[in-house]
Amino acid sequence: MPPVDTKASTTVGAVVDPSPSLPPADPEATKLSPGDPGHGRMRLALFAAGLATFALLYSTQALLPEISHDLGATPDQASWTVSGATIGLAVAVLPLSALSERFGRRSMLTASMAVAVALALVIPFAPNLSTLIALRTLQGAAVAGVPASAMAFMADEVRARYLVGATGLFVAGNSVGGMSGRILTGWVTEAWGWRVGLAAVAVTSLLCAVAFRLLVPKARHFKARPASARALGRTVAMHLSDPLLRRLYAIGLLFMTVFGAVYTVIGYRLVAEPFGLSQGLVGSIFVIYLVGTVASATAGRLNARLGRRGTLYLGIGTASAGLLLSLSDNMVAVVLGLVLITAGFFAGHAVASGSVSHTAKEGKAQASALYQMAYYMGSSVGGALGAAAFAGGGWGATVAMALAAMALAGGVTLYATLRGGRQETQGSPVAGRTPSRGAG
Secondary structure (H helix, E strand, O other), X not given: XXXXXXXXXXXXXXXXXXXXXXXXXXXXXXXXXXXXXXXXXXXXXXXXXXXXXXXXXXXXXXXXXXXXXXXXXXXXXHOHHHHHHHHHHHHHHHHHHHHHHHHOHHHHHHHHHHHHHHHHHHHHHOOOHHHHXXXXXXXXXXXXXXXXXXXXXXXXXXXXXXHHHHHHHHHHHHHHHHHHHHHHHHHHHHHHOHHHHHHHXXXXXXXXXXXXXXXXXXXXXXXXXXXXXXXXXHHXXXXXXXXXXXXXXXXXXXXXXXXXXXXXXXXXXXXXXXXXXXXXXXXXXXXXXXXXXXXXXXXXXXXXXXXXXHHHHHHHHHHHHHHHHOOOOOHHHHHHHHHHHHHHHHHHHHHHHHHHHHHOOOOHHHHHHHHHHHHHHHHHHXXXXXXXXXXXXXXXXXXXXXXXXXXXXXXXXXXXXXXXXXXXXXXXXXXXXXXXXXXX
16 A cells, blocks of 8 residues: 655645635625626616606695595695605515515515505595595505615615715606606696596506516625514614614604605695696696706715715705795796705705615615605605695795704704714724715
């Protein structure tokens, strides 16, 4: 028997066994970035999802005067067809985000859009206001799976440095959906009534859902986690204990309070004197949402130049100036005011929502879901309080309420500024984050 060559044996072993000294692969290196085919498809798919989400969620908003007239409802009663949907979303977004951790963001996005569109096809047949509000609330809960999963899906699959830009396009899809849904329902309602208007939105959203499913790339970095109420509670508590995330949630709520109030009530103001616009023209006012599309898509560049807090100050100031301009009885001034309100809102929202996804190092879906809860609760509160203020004191009372919300948002951001960024940047040193000009 020949002697064993231990040196050769060791050498062979060294070749077969992987070297423990090799550094682990950087997961960021395999994520999507501009130029990758999947990156473009991801952005387009989520643009379609964002468009459908806002078109469905706010489908009755431009029609409130017609719904009030047809169903014998006051403005504050009819406004619950909007507020009910946003409350449904706010309540459902957190549990659906937990399910997305178990079953996947892509699956949750697909299922949520399917159920929301199915309800949209039923809603035009609601026989009375109570049924309409109930169905809209269920639809809001179904839609919740989109914002619950979209931000986390992008955080999983897109490189961190390109995340704000990708988020901006998703938010831009929201603005296009909000605009197109309201314009479509406005003109269709003027010709055939509000029920046909809602049916037209349902068909449009169905096409968006199909486009999303055809475009969306497969998830490459998702790792399933078991759904556990206890684990969810721990994750939520962890996020709520983070002062930066709490401030971002508050800012999202306050921005959306203003936006919800303004666009819930503006239709009532414009159909009345001294304006006297038709339902179709009132719906066309929402073409102003295109300003939001531009503001959202450029949020990344603003963030790079001004920092996140600087961009938030700009958004707050722009929206506040727009509110003051909207007090005029001159139609040009009112439109310009709405332009500024819309631009300020979408810039602030894009930065705040993108910051949440980047700040959370664990439980990204839950962090985004908490932001969405705050954001859509702001819409519900803004719509209800804005309509009540309008009923009691006219447009001036609605503007006063909205300015108070912007003042609070400015106070939250100023507090962050005065803290000088200690644990206030894109992350604290303890969490391994690097300083930035930016955290809210």
